[in-house]
Amino acid sequence: MSSGKCAAGIAAVLMLAGIAVGSDAVHKELHFKVGKHPMVSINNTYGPIVVKAGGDHEVSVLALLHSDKVELDQSKSHNRVDITTHLLPGADGKSGLVEYEVLVPPEASITLHSDNGRLRVEKLRGDIILAGNDGPIDVTDCAQGHVHVRTLTGPISLTNVHGHVEIMSVGGNVIMHGVSGTLVAVNSNSGRIEYDGDFGEEGEYAFTSHTGNIEAVAPAYASIDVLARSTNGSVQSDFSLEPRHAPFILKGANSLAGTLGKAASSVKLFSFSGKILLKKRQN
C-alpha cells in the first residue's frame, strides 16, 4: 500500500471514530435463548433493521442508538422476543435513530416495522411480516413461509423468494426476481410492478395496480393461464398464447386471455390505467 493510501485510510478511521465519539452513539447487544420456531418482533420508528439467519437457538440483537434520547424496550416470553425502540421526549428523526442488526434462527417468524428505515431480511424460512412507510424493503433468499409486505412509498425488492407472498404498496415500486409460490399477490397503486421469474409451483399470481405499470418477464417454457386487462391502459404480450374464454369482454389492446404450455399457474394482471406488458425472456 502506498504511503498516500495508508494516510488516507488512517484519516478515514480517525474521522469515523471522531464521529462515533462525538455523536453519543451507543452500541447495545442483546442475546435471547429461544426454542424452535421463535417469533421475533422489532418495531423501530427511525432507522434500519437487518435480519439474517444465525444460530438455531439464539436471537442476537446488535443495536446502534444514535443518542441518549432513545432506548430499547425488550421483552421475552416463552418463545417470543419483542424489541421496541422507545423514543424519549424530544427525540426526532436524527436523535431517535437506531440501527439494528439481528441474527435469528432460520425458521424464526419475524415482524418488522420501521417508518423510514430500510428493512432487510435474508435467508429465513419462517413467516415474514414487514411494514414501512417510505424506507426500502428487501427480502432475499427466503422460502417456505408467508411473506407479507406493506409499505406506503418505499420500494420493495424480493429476490429468490418462495412461499406465500402478499405485497401491498401505495407508491413504492415492487421488483421481484425469482419469486414463486402458491400465491404471489401484489396490490399497488401508482408503484410499478416488475416480475422476472418462471411463474412456477402451479401457483396463483395476481398483480393489481391503479396507475402503475405492470411488467412480467417469463421464460418461453412457462406454463401459465393468463388474464390481463387494463381499463384505460394498454396490454401487450410477446407470447403467442392459446386463446381461451375470458370472463370479460376482450377489447382490442386493453386485455388478453390465453394459455401457454399446460397452464399450470394462474397469472392475473389487472390495472386501471397502467400499461401491462408480458415479455418473453431472451436467452
Add this chain to the structure above:
Amino acid sequence: MNCLQFEKELPDSLEGARTPEQQAHLSACSACSSLLADLDFIATQASSLNDLQEPSPRVWNSLEAQLRREGLIRQPARPTLHNPFWRWRNAWIVPVAAALLVVAGIKLYQPTKAGDNQPIAKQNVLPARPARSAISTEDSEMMKTVASRPPAQVAAYRNDLDQANAFIRDAQESLRNDPNDIYSQQLLMDAYEQKQMLYHLAMDQSDDEQ
C-alpha cells in the same frame, strides 16, 4: 377510574352492562364517551347492514380472504405488535375495515336485480376531479393522527390518501360500467385494502409516538 382502565375494560363492557364506575367515567370523560359512541355506531351500522341484505357466500369468502391477507384471522396467529396499548387503541380498525369491506361487497352484489339479466345501464362518466379533493370526516381524523409528524411526512400521507381515494373512485366507476365484473369487484376490494393499510400504518405510527 381513568381512561386507561376504562379502555382496558371496554371490550367486556361493550358486550354487557356497564359498571357504575364505568358510567361515572363516561359521564366525566368526553373522549371515552365519544369513543364508545363511535363503537356503538359501528355496531349499529353493522347490524343494519346485515338486515338489509344477506350477501352471497362469495362476499363472505372474499371478506375472509381479505382478512386473512391482512393477517387478522390467519393461522397461526399473527404476531401482535409490541405496545400492549396498541391492541385496543387500534381495535376500531378491524370493525371499520370489516364494515368497509361488507359495504363494498353489498354494493358489488346489489345492482343486478333478480330476474333481470341485463346489467344496469352504464352511468355517465364522472366529471373530472380536482387534483386534490375534499376528504371525508374519517380521513380528516386519520390525518390528525399524523399531524404532529414533520410536514413532508404529513404531505406524503395526504398524497397517499388521495391516491387511495382516487383508486377507490376509479374502481367504483369501473364497477358502475359493469356491475357483474368480478375483476372490477376485486379491483375495488384492492383499493379499499390500500386505504385500510394507510389507516393502519397511520395508527401504528401514532402509537409509536405515545
